[in-house]
Amino acid sequence: MPMIVGVVLAVVVGVFAMATGLDRDRAFYPVVTIVIAAYYILFAVLGESHQALWRESLISIAFVIVAVAGFKRSLWMVVIALAAHGIFDYLHGAVVTDPGVPAWWPGFCLGYDVAAAAFLAWSLRSGRVRVAA
Numbered sequence: 115m116p117m118i119v120g121v122v123l124a125v126v127v128g129v130f131a132m133a134t135g136l137d138r139d140r141a142f143y144p145v146v147t148i149v150i151a152a153y154y155i156l157f158a159v160l161g162e163s164h165q166a167l168w169r170e171s172l173i174s175i176a177f178v179i180v181a182v183a184g185f186k187r188s189l190w191m192v193v194i195a196l197a198a199h200g201i202f203d204y205l206h207g208a209v210v211t212d213p214g215v216p217a218w219w220p221g222f223c224l225g226y227d228v229a230a231a232a233f234l235a236w237s238l239r240s241g242r243v244r245v246a247a
Contacts (some may be wrong), residue, residue: 116218120225128233137243143192143234144185150199150227151177153219154212161214169210173202188246193235200227 127146131137151174158166177195184191203223206215237243 116222117225120222120227121229124226124229124233128230128237132237132242137237140189140244140247141185143189143196143230143243144181146230147181147184147192147195147199148178150196150223151181153223154206154210154215157214157216157219158212159214161212163211163213166210166212166214170212173210186247189234189238189243190245193231193238196227196231196234200224200231203227 128137131142136142154170155167155174158170177199180191180195180198184193184195200223202209203220206212206220234243238245
């Protein structure tokens with residue numbers, strides 16, 4: 115169920131961004147990617163785990179770097195970052211022990227990230243969003 119909710123929410127956000135024109139700003143999806151990456155830092159703080167905080171921060175920095183590079187060069191990099199984050203969500207428990215992550219979060223975020231990546235890819239292919247600055 116969490117994965118289905120994640121997919122539906124990503125589609126709703128994508129359609130809303132398209133209907134309001136928010137997605138015409140090339141920064142929209144890179145910012146979404148940065149926010150998504152930051153959630154695991156929040157969970158580490160909630161779980162009061164310094165070890166998880168450091169690991170989650172380092173991983174998040176990698177996604178932030180790709181999001182910014184994608185904004186500056188090609189939004190296809192952001193598609194890859196979103197999809198990769200979805201895969202990371204699926205494997206998260208094997209990579210980082212973070213007691214603050216809700217049990218339902220990895221499935222929800224996997225659904226959201228992959229659907230958001232697909233929505234952005236569709237937007238780029240259709241010419242709705244510019245690939246490069």
